[in-house]
Amino acid sequence: MTDGVLVLSNGRHYHGNLRSALTSASGEVIFNTGMTGYQEILTDPSYTGQIVTMTYPHIGNYGINMEDMESNDIHVSGLIVKELSHVTSNWRAEKSLEDWLGEHGIPVLEGIDTRALVKTIREEGACPGIIAPLEKGDVSSIEALREKAMSLPVMEGQNLAKRVSTPENYTWKNEGSTSNYRVVAYDVGIKYNILRMMLQQGIEVVVVPYTTPAEKVLEWKPDGVFISNGPGDPAVVYESIQAVTQLLGKVPIFGICLGHQILALALNCQTFKLKFGHHGGNHPVIDYKTEKVEITSQNHGFAVEETSLPSSVQVTHRNLNDQTVEGIESLEYPAYSVQYHPEAAPGPHDARYLFNRFIEMMGQ
Amino acid sequence: MPKRTDIQSILLIGSGPIVIGQACEFDYSGTQACKALKEEGYRVILINSNPATIMTDPDLVDATYIEPITVDALEAIIKQEKPDAILPTMGGQTALNMAIELHDTGVLEKYNVELIGAKIPAIHKAENREAFIRAMNKLNIRVSKSRIVHSLEEGLQSLEEIGLPLIIRPSFTLGGSGSGVARTKEEFQKIVSDGLSISPTTEVLVEESILGWKEYELEVMRDLKDNVVIICSIENLDPMGIHTGDSITVAPAQTLTDVEYQHMRDLSLQIIREIGVDTGGSNIQFAVNPANGEIVVIEMNPRVSRSSALASKATGFAIAKIAAKLAIGYTLDEIPNDITKKTPASFEPTIDYVVTKIPRFTFEKFPLSDSMLTTQMKSVGEVMAIGRTFKESFHKALRSLENGAVGLDEPKYEDSTPEAMEVFLKERLSYPTSERIWYLADAMRKGWSDEKLFEYSKIDPWFLAQIRTLVDQEQQISCNTLANIEPGALRFWKQLGFSDARLAKLLKCKEPEIAQKRKEWNIIPVFKLVDTCAAEFPSETPYFYSTYEEENESIPSTKKKVIILGSGPNRIGQGIEFDYCCVHAAFAAREKGYESIMINCNPETVSTDYDTSDRLYFEPITFEDVMHIIELENPAGVIVQLGGQTPLKLAKQLKNAGVPLLGTSFESIDRAEDRQLFKELLDKLRLQQPPNGTAFSLEEAYQIGRRIGYPVLVRPSYVLGGRAMMIVYSEEQLEGYFNEAVQVSPEHPVLIDKFLLNAVEVDVDFLSDGKSVELGGIMEHIEQAGVHSGDSACSLPPHELSQSILDKIEQQGKALGLELGVVGLMNIQFAVQGQEIYVIEVNPRASRTVPFVSKAIGKPLAKYATYLMLGDTLESLNFSYHPPPWFAVKETVFPFAKFAGSDTELGPEMKSTGEVMGWGETFEEAFFKAQLAVFKDIPKRGYVFIGVLDKDKHAMVSVARQLIAVGFNILATPGTFHILESEGLKNIKRAYMDVKQENNIYDYMHRKEVALVINTTKPRKRFVDHKHLRRLTLLYELPYCTTTQGAEHFARSMTMLNKTEGLVYRALQG
DSSP states (O other): OOOEEEEEEOEEEEEEEEESOOOOOOEEEEEEHHHHHHHHHHHHHHHHHHEEESSSSEETTOOSSSOOOOSSOOOOOOOEEEEOSSOOOOOOOOOHHHHHHHHOOOEESSSHHHHHHHHHHHHOOEEEEEEEOTTOOOOHHHHHHHHHHHHSSOOOTTOHHHHHOOOSSSEOOOOOOOOOOEEEEHHHHHHHHHHHHHHHHTTTEEEETTOOOHHHHTOOOOOOEEEEEOOSSSGGOOOHHHHHHHTTTTSSSSEHHHHHHHHHTTTTEEEEEEEEEEEEEEEEEEEEEEEEEEEEEEOOOOOOGGOOOOOOEEEEEEEEETEEEEEEEESSEEEESSSOOOOSSSOOOGGGGGHHHHHHHHHH | OOSSSSSEEEEEEEOSOOOHHHHHHHHHHHHHHHHHHHHHHHHEEESSOSSSTTOOOOOTEEEEEOSOSSHHHHHHHHHOOOSSHHHOOOSHHHHHHHHHHHHHHHHHHTTOOOOOSOHHHHHHHHHSSSHHHHHHHHHTTBOEEEHHHHHHHHHHHHHHHSSSSEEEETTTTTGTOOOEEEESSSHHHHHHHHHHHHHSOOEEEEOOTTOEEEEEEEEEEEEEEOOOEEEEEEEEEEOOTOOOOOOOEESSSSOOHHHHHHHHHHHHHHHHHHHTOOOOEEEEEEOOOTTTEEEEEEHHHHHHHHHHHHHHHHHOHHHHHHHHHHHHHGGGGBBBOOOTTBBBBSSSOOOOSSSEEEOOGGGOOTTSOOOOOOSSOOOOEEEEEEEEEEHHHHHHHHHTTOSSSSSSOOOOOSOOOOOHHHHHHHHHHHSOOOHHHHHHHHHHTTTHHHHHHHHHHHHHHHHHHHHHHHHHHHHHHHHHOOOGGOOHHHHHHHTTTTTTTHHHHHHHHHHHHEEEEHHHHTOOEEEEOOOOHHHHHHOOOOOOEEEEESSOOOOOOSSEEEEEEEEOOOTTTBSSHHHHHHHHHHHHHTTTTEEEEEOOOTTTTTTTSTTTEEEEEOOOHHHHHHHHHHHHHHOOEEOSSSSSSHHHTTTHHHHHHHHBBBBBBBHHHHHHHSSSHHHHHHHHOOOOOOEEESSSSHHHHHHHHHHSSSEEEEESSSOSSTTTOEEEEEEEHHHHHOOOOOOOOOOEEEEEEEEOOOOOEEEEEEESSOOOOOEEEEEEEEEEEOOTTSOOOEEEESSSSOOHHHHHHHHHHHHHHHHTEEEEEEEEEEEEEEEEEEEEESSSOTTTTTHHHHHHHSSSSSHHHHHHHHHHHHHTTTTTOOOOSSEEEEEEOOOOOGGGTOOOOOSOOOOEEEEEEEEEEHHHHHHHHHHHHHSSSOOSSEEEEEEEEGGGGGHHHHHHHHHHHHHOEEEEEEHHHHHHTTOOOSSEEEBBTTTTTBBHHEEEEEEOOOOOOOOOOOOSSOOOHHHHHHHHHHHTTTOOOHHHHHHHHHHHHHHHHSSSSSSSOOOOTT
């Protein structure tokens, strides 16, 4: 443990303790309001390029286990918490969060007024920042860090899918049993739980790089195409957008999160950057088909601009907190998508039915 | 869906008197529900027998029935008011049971009234154990295995089926007596055999042991569209085996991964749907095996609960209010979140702090009972604290308890040899009592490892580690002195939640020195918002807690403001009555144009509803914590006289700190509390008090006893609710008292008063503006002096005292009020012996009678008191006392049934937890209704058993005669039998109190032939037969009287009722 600081590009800074890896990290500083699920968050590729602030003050209580991974790596650049647990208490725990992050070189800034930071982000928007070891009172270094933070790239215009997409195709299928469907999944940062959910539905999933052209995809003779969640600005993931545009009408398409935005862009909609995004597991979303409200797991910094929707695209789901678009469906093609995470992990399981809808669509 | 328009009027059933397990959380829920339904334009009808509730204030609903919660009363009210629907989910178990009875007796059908919130099938499925188990089996959700057995053979069979260890609970015993855990077959045989023999129904429940498992609760809400949300998760620090109401609990859950938490959430959704609670809140409890994560569902409550009140306070999500709106057809997405105003209620709150609840116990009141914590709830109140970390919130909760602890204070040991302490600690951690946490911390000091602590306590290692951090820091702190600590260290300790008082102890200095140091270094707390959403959205509701961080979110307004100090945790002697007063103060201050600011730490109350005051601080009521808020808010005044002893005992320190106290001055309070000053005051006004003295030693006590004569009333100085108070009849007893009950010291002398035999006590409340004094209410006790005033039944107006005595009492009280310069409320207890009037006690503050008087006279005294404190005069309020044209009788309820081993005798030590009010045109009607409200059912036929002391036997003649005349049969002990027979009474039978005798009373009880038990006894440990009788009376929930006066009134009421058509039930609104 050493003294550490978070410096934001807006000039604010917060002194705390640096733990795990005693090193610097930079990224867009955001907050997540989930009270559980830090392991899933840390391993979710969608958090690439971000420093995550957990609003719940005690993080690390139940340690880390090898079952709840959402990818094979940690993707956040840094973690900010009120208190990182010194002990681990859970029957499945294999390691402490501190040790695990330390092994991966990810620093944790602990002991700052995280609520004050959250309010800053809420009021001024998510912005770049740097976590660094720094002694209290070292004013000149803060100035230097601020300049560095200001020079960090903003999220808009960054293609981060590139950084997390698989370089090679790979396949997930149930060993020993036959699959009912084959789906090609565009990996722009896919979470394991999406693959697990599809597997449970009897789907064989071929995961392909985000640059895979449409004709390559069709060679797999898929029953459906899935576009995954992922990090960064959707508008610059040109290869995927173009491929999806070509796939429309040829095969049923389902997208989640970044995949939803890519589908929207392929359907000629536009996306925009939210002030501080939605990151948590308690957002109410109404499903216009059933008029029911589901509590959803959310993690996105961008959203689909409702005014840009052509008449051939309709809003199927809406966030009841800020009225933003949470789901769309094409009236021309078998294609739909949601902004949030029906695969949860972490978060409530209310929206799992969306995987059934995909099955239904592929069955038709 | 919009709200329903096919119903116009709704009847809400309250929960009745405060009892263990059902306290003022139901006033909080019910008040919210009433307000929510009124807001929607419904005609609201309410029944609740408890006058000390905000919900029964007449301006809250359209028709308020302070009447016994019985089928008869409800049927009469339904007939009169013709409600379209009944909402039974706000009044705890009482209301649910009543809903079932109304259904079973056909009343609902007869009057075509619909249940909303929960329907009968859902209530049945959740409440009936077998139906619940069937429902869980259908869902493939595991419940703990159990069998009901009636013989040892059946027991052994269940042992084969379930396997050891097993929990054995005899059916139908009080306070869970006879229960035990069997780890071996031999233990099993013994506990089952013993259990079968003590169970009146020869029945024991054999249950799979999940002791030591982790315990969780989820608060769930569902609407008519089947939207379901989880409001809060709660993790118990205490493992399974301790009733959740007696457990230290923490929100949110701390040691579940998301996978495990979501699994529990999924189960909760399945359960609420299967049980079929169609709208509103439910509470579902789970146990989790710490070794492998296996989950068992324990139970489900299809209604709002103590936990839902806690969850509401913990998250800011008003469960009861929303549940009421869902019951009338709204869906969650149509209701705005009260705190953010802009987001809907169809979400799941997320919090960025930790909430700790610690129950408050009063075992000292029941010295004969076992203080071990079990599955039978025994706590009488609770505190809640909010901190940014568990450590901070836990520390704040500890000092909120007001049990003398300022943190993890070192406990005392009877035998402090290391070996004895080791044995003792093992015992205390495996068989926990209310002091377990302090012993746990002390075991850490003595070098116990976390593994060892877990082995004995089964407390999760995460919690152990948190507490160990605090203990380790204490050791660090005590290596220092105030002179050599650094600002950084002090700030760090404050962040861990250490109180100034605890730091002062550890640093061996005075508390003000710590405060001084903090101010010097600018180490002061900031206040954070409770906002349901972890700051994701701006929040409009000013609900705060303190912490030591950077940003302060409580920005004081520039308005003039009044701070009201609440009454802390409920305990015997200080309960809902004081919260009622504080709530009225908040309303009154607001009406007078002040901003009202509430400080309190009791999550069950209306005062800690963020709706009650303009600003709410959920904080411990200690000098330090209160001063932080006062320094920030800079109020025009602070009210300390409405919250009982809790705020009152801070008066001196607050005054010395220059805080403006509203109302009666501290000097006057002191003049009434200080024995010597009080004596001088009475002498000056030529009023008399019983002869008395103050003893600093046993020798002095002997001298006083000889001077004033026995019997005497003895008690330690400065007590609440008559703790350790006793009537002593001889020097021998006096010696026993000094040796066993108190520790005398120069700071803590023992007070000795002449005990007035055959005196009547009178409780009087006054209002004063400092210049004139007016009667608020005058109550004559029904029991003779000697029973604590809080335990006595009483009548307003007085039912027997002469007008000339009453006039004298009024004059004396007014003189006292004027002399003391009381501004606000004053309560005086008088004793009347013949024509002599004695002043027993003067309290220049609100007393627990205020709500009862307010309801009885139809004027809100606490509100008026607040107006007076803020500058109004009695004249400007146009207040004068007029005795009501009816009688109101207060009767008390006791928790004896919850305490294995305790006796039901009454004495100078207060033991009741709650009260009911009965009112009627005659005293008898009011008295009878009050008895009905306590006993729920009073049979009109059957045997009345009379077993009384020799001195009371003659009084029984007229009692028996009257009861026979209205159709009862009499059973009497041989002595009483003889007297009754010699007076010519017929239809009397002999019955013995000795179990071994043929023809004993218990056989009649077992056969359910007894309608009423009249039993008087002398205090303390003797009369084993009497005790057995009283235990069984409780067990069979039979009406009983323990005084001759009570019996006489019972008989007269029965006679009177026999002549009338039956009881008349009236709404307060007329």
